[in-house]
Amino acid sequence: MLIDTASWPSWDSGVDAVEGTPALGEKIVIRSKAAPGRAFPVKVATLDAPRKLVFTGGMPKSMPDLAPSFRQFADGLKARVESRG
Secondary structure, three states: OOOOHHHHHOOOOOOOEEEEOOOOOOOOEEEEEEOOOOEEEEEEEEEEEOOOOEEEEEOOOOOOHHHHHHHHHHHHHHHHHHHOO
């Protein structure tokens, strides 16, 4: 679920879209409802599927508080994983 970034918008209502494929060293772009009209380009720094996905970069100097968005993402991922039982 975590590395299927194309499906993130289906279980995380805070994510508008994710562009690109998560692969070690590759760049992907995350579009979030917390920052409409802005893109967060990130690089996949660690990929240990299915347990771990780490991004670097992507945080502009001026940005909204994304803590609620991260909590929503974690809750959505948890619910999605648990629903597959």
